[in-house]
Amino acid sequence: MRYRTLILGLDGATFDVIDPLVARGTMPALGALAARGVRARLRSTCPPVSAPAWVTFLTGKQPGKHGVFNFQNLDGRRYSGFSETLVNSSYFRGTTLLDHLGRASDVRSLAYRIPMTYPAWEVPNGVLVSGPPLPDRRRIHARPASVEAEIGTASPLSHDELSAAKRARDVARLDACNRFELDLLERTTRRYLEAGYELVVSFTGIPDTLHHAFWAFHDPRSPVHEPDAPAALRSIIPRWYEAIDATIARLLACCDDETAVIVLSDHGGGPAPVRHVNLNAFLRSSGLLAIAGARRAHLASGVRRLVDRTRHDLRGRAWLKRHLPERLQRRLRTLRNATGAIAWERTRAYAIPIFYPITGVWVNLAGRQPKGTVAPGAEYEALRDTLVRELSALHASDGTPLVTGVWRREEVYAGPHCAAAPDLIVETAPGHHGGFDLDHLVTDVPLTALRTINGSHTAEGILVAAGGPFRRGVVLERPELADVLPTAVHLLGVPLPDDLDGRVLVEALEPAYVAAHPVRRAAREGATGERVTLPADDEGEMRKFLRGLGYVE
Template sequence: MTRVLVIGLDGATWDLLKPWADSGELPTFKELMEKGSWGGLRSTIPPWTIPAWDSMTAGKSPQKLGYATFMVKDGYKFVPYRLKRARQELIWDILSEHGYKNIVANLPNVYSSKRINGIMVAGWLNLGKDDLAYPQGIMEEISSFCGEYMIDIFDVDLEKGIIVSGPQTDKEYLERCKSLFKNHSCAFDYLINNKEWNFAFLVFVTTDRLQHRFWKESVLLSHYKEIDEWLGKLVERLDDETVLILVSDHGFGPVRYTLNINELLLSKGYLRLKKEDKPNATNAVFRFVKKSRLLPIARKIIKLLPQKTRERLIKKARPVGLDKLNIEWSNTIAFAYEPSGEIYINLKGREPHGAVSIEDYETVRDEIAKIIESLEYNGDKLRIKVLKKEEAYPGSGVFDILPDLVIVPTDDGVQAIDPKIGHGEIITRNDGSFGNHRLMGIFLAYGPGIKKGQKIEGAKIYDVAPTILHIFGLPIPKDMDGRVLMDIFEDDSEFERRKPKYVDPSYYERKKADEKLKKAIKNLKLKGKI
């Protein structure tokens, strides 16, 4: 019987993997590319963890999901997406309903485990250890074999969508990542070697964590070599009925320019603050010190100050987010919240204190997009890519909660967005020593029925779910936005001969209802009631 094993490498990019594979640094990746089908995997817009993993596992675009970022707009507040949208039916739910055994471990979009036909371990957005894993007792089983299970290198405040604690020094950061990879690779090995499964989806997040902090070959190559070695051992154990798929939720690259988006909107009069929240003298002094390269001296002086004075100074000088600003909403035209590049228009009839009429909506969007696209740094034009809502999310409406404009990270534009106020500059020049997300992730398929040495083009993140359903011979719900990646299958293979079958979403709803009825009848028979 066919099995599918999906390994997720959060943030992996062919920009790193292919040169290292070609040079022989990553022999397993090289072998998989030569004996499988591979290519880029276009992520969601913006290319962020949420909604990317949801789009991948639901087969749906952000527009269909109803959210484009982790924090979604609720008036002028922003709340975690899970509070505003119902949980989607994901690939393992469909497979469970058809009797397939599943192992799902460490996917970032799984914030709490649920009952499936198999095993589920939640990812780093987990709400609490009580619902970390299903079934009961599996976490103790894993921990007895691998040591106490680690969720991530950070602790996250899920209500605010921010990291609240984690490693402080580079050394501690590297050590935590190394420990996390060792812990997760052990857990994954234990599950796939000792448990029954037809479908498994396992995700490593250390790739993302390291690339955010260090865009250095010495650090990243060392880690990918660890992954390559683990993959090599995994491939040796695969039987001739298992299809292996490697994916990432988005790509990655170095950060050279950061756009401080609310600083721009503030400077152009689109964002208005009440008088008490306007940048203060303390901010100006710290900005001058930073630009004058006097920061090391200033730090030494600050350390000599009384603790309360020191804390007060640092607090005043630190850039602050939208949620901590006293905004004059009735005179605000546009605003941004997350570091993912989304911009919202303060539209009348949609926002509590809207200032832009529906007649002016298009003009305002055009103005803001033009300003952003014309930005320069020291006379050098930045080729910043800005998309309107309907370009990023076809079929979206003016009055939904999706962003009105989205800035897409590109190598020749800006690579990071900072919504905080207090930087004192619109564009921050970075040295490229740390990384951030890009639009193009990775896809690779290897195993029986898969073409060898095939480079594919045009794959999108929501093509993964329908392709997996097709491999299992299951019909694809018509509300999935993705397509089956038919070009990965060998000519005349079972997968290639089988034509994709599409069904109304109610097909699976009816099937689920039928299964519940069968179970209820079976239970009644066992109790002697019928």
């Protein structure tokens, strides 16, 4: 038997918000779904950020296999640690489980606004509506192209208008935008369910967007919490969780008991880090990193403070973007992140923050970096061994651990793209993220920065699933994001590709169903095409969205 499956993706949703609302009775739909099904804290990717996470969801593979580590991919050949262009769907399209499902069966699917799916591509037997980041968030980008006119306007606000509304704390405008987008999600999802599509996957980014901008109003423990802020602002996060729950309730009314319903998030949400752990300051004190001179380091510190102030001021940032040539803006970025103050020919290792709480440590490897100083082989491995030992022991002056884990990249990633990752992966302590200061091991995140981006991610999202063959009242032991779509494909009676990291969550399913429906495997058909670079104007608009969430500079 194959089960129609509805998957609802709630970007960044966390049980830390959901459970109190369920207990209060204001999220009854999700509470009831969990009570009659399974729930779990869902392990995200490393790092726990939407770019690799949603690609892992779509492909059933971890970043080492699909090759997406962040919105700007990692590049050890550059001392910035990142490529100059944004990742887009050409990195993986054609290799998703949606593509596999369409090639291997007659199942019709809808993928509605899942992140990283721009540009849209033709999915066999499927409809794909691209999700963020997008060059124009107001319009629908879809394949088949005829779907664009059928759905209509995607949002009432442009990137600039949404950013302005958040900065102005214009709750009425934000509420109207969220209402428009959530209603559109509901109408579109309902239309395809009623049309008989057997796999419908729909996405909203409302939770994550609100966490980044307004977590401080929700959380009294935040250093920038404002207890006297208007009630509409202090309640904006729980109010929209409750609104999403009401949407879930109406969509569940379209589903019978034989429909499998899965609600998930790609990562969790919580407070932004309030301190920087500046690993380059430690590497400098250990003699592994050298600066080009005190004057250059002082200049870098001054630029960092100046840019930190202006980048959180809309007029200041707009002036810089409008008047400074791109080459000079890149130069300022190298000074702000201190790479412009480092003497590379005398440096053996350096750190680049990736996304909270993950920082990458790169060995300055001869033959890879432009001015590499460490020989591949025994010297490289000996240096990694030393760094694992010493970074793992880092403590603050009061004895508090600053690092919760250090791993060689091959201990975290496997697959053809493992070599694209930093040589070491460092997880900093809760509330601490990598920074760029070259003089002090620990520094405070400026309050100006926290007032703009005061929420961030956690490594565990949510999973709630019920209906069809899902068991009742079961708590699963930390499944992975890569497991979700393989489970849905199995419920649809389709063999899985034989190259996945993810697995079918058989422990979530009734034993009788599992016994009667063993997991089947098949060789993967098709492959991704050539990677493309998007036009500069498109990337510029997409970066506005990403800057608004603190994902790129």
